[in-house]
Amino acid sequence: MKKVALLVAAALMAPSAAFAHQAGDILIRGGAVTVSPNSSGDNVLGTGNLDPNTNTQLGLTFSYMVTDNWGVELLAATPFSHSVSTQGLGEVAKIKHLPPSLMAQYYFGNAQSKVRPYVGLGVNYTVFFDEEARGALAAAGSPVDLDDSWGVAAQAGLDMKVTDNLFVNGSVWYMDIDTDVKTDLGTFKTEIDPIGLMVGLGYRF
Template sequence: MSRVPQKLSAAILLAPALLAASVTAQAYETGDVILRAGAVAVDPQENSGKVKLDGTATDLEVGVDSNVQLGLTGTFMLSDKLGLGLLAATPFKHTINLNGVGELAEIKHLPPTLTLQYFPLGSGSALQPYVGAGLNYTTFFSEDFKSGPSAGGFNDLSLDDSWGLALEAGVDYMLTDNIVVNAAVWYADIDTEANFKVGDIPGKVSVDIDPYVYMVGLGYKF
């Protein structure tokens, strides 16, 4: 017997068992709530404008480092294929770097993100990949310049909050009827303007932070 018929015969024999397993899973249905927790990393892909002092552009630009925190996500299933998703986390802390100077400041932010999620496989599959699109709101706080020589007289730092588009892709896998393992990635359009002073001279710089956000964790379906 050729290999193709052998594989076809094996698939036919396995199909009832696989079908039974998928039907038993009954992963997601209308009204289900899935809560997930895990490690979430924000990896900025920043594009900095030139630092301006008293309205005059300099050759200085800024950079933003990555940070990892506890991530929390939730999904409310509007149907067996559509869900409303929310991303939250403990506050992220980032170091702001100034080219040619070094570490200059530290900031914190929270990036709650609301998305409409699409689950293509429906309720009969234990494997639940999904994609989503929606809005990100990022609020900045605890903006402080570091002390020491690199601070160079910088003071009075504040960053504008941001609204922007968010995209996501992820996958859940049902380990049991209620426990899931999850991996997900988001892209968020985060643009801000930082205002500050150097001595009494006003300064500002616009930065497109635009991070990728990665998360792995466990969840529970209610």
Template sequence: MRIVFLALAAATALTVPAHAQTQAGDVLVRLRGIMVSPTEESGPVLPAFPTGEVAVGDSVMPEVDFTYMITDHIGTELILATTKHDVTGAGALNGLGKVADTWVLPPTLTLQYHFAPKGKVRPYVGAGVNYTIFYSEDASDSLENAIGTTSVKMDDSFGYALQAGVDIDLTDRVFLNLDVKYIDIDTTARLTTGGAVNRVDVSIDPIVAGIGIGMRF
């Protein structure tokens, strides 16, 4: 009878889904929907518009990231996403509305600490670096109607990143993810109109909030 009981207990254990655990060597892949909300601070547009500034709009896009667990508690995450942002006039340029748009690619690498790798709810924090690439910058019709045909170029940026989030198990391999990041992004935009060049320094510094689904491999 004891042997039968042990056999039944073993069979039951095999049919119960294993409790999810994050451990060294795991790869976590997440697909998130993110909102990128700049907390920008703009300098003046010089030399032509000393009382003019610019503002950078929000953007909603998908994001994919990959985390490799170095130990049960320490992971490194590579975050990949690209977003498009409208740039609007402020101050003396407020009447122009949208003055330009740009695509932004800020690959970000963070080192994370996971507080409860054996739990079903696993909060983490991270810090790291990002290199932000601006591409496909375009002047708006309203700007070109006001000052003439203009090309826009924004300098790439290197800065730090801060992160906090939580993974919540849905199954033994699939989990819900909530994540928020602050990314340090500073750029200088150059507006070239004929032989005239105007420059504006902008600290974009977005907060990136995301929600998505992840899978453990």
């Protein structure tokens, strides 16, 4: 029994097989991304600011580990589609956007850690397209056009080992998205500033 106990203790103290997230690794993550805008901005004809609704799409991230603790990541996704409304007018537009973001990341722990929390900071570029007037704007015959946006992006996330190459991931994002919404009734500055939540799986190459 004493020998068995010593063997178990030795196994528990031995370094675990590398989870990786080490220099040279490529990490691909995929899952559902829910974008929830925190909108503010100009009052639209006394009816409130423009407010896009929440939308969920497929998200993909591609990371390269520069060192065991530092990485770079690109966020991509299928186009997000939002109904835009004001409190007084209801739905006034339908829009789509893509928010690719490039991040510098720091991973806590080391290559032997089975759980790797990380944080990131970078830049977001949001392109708007397929803008369509609805409700009162459509009735007034007004087009809708949104300027593309550059802004800061930040994230925090967690990877947890399933196998040597497969892991589960959860992350939260913040994006600074400001745009001018142009209509025949005027131009309205709008800050969308969404929080994004992604849950999915990752694979290490």
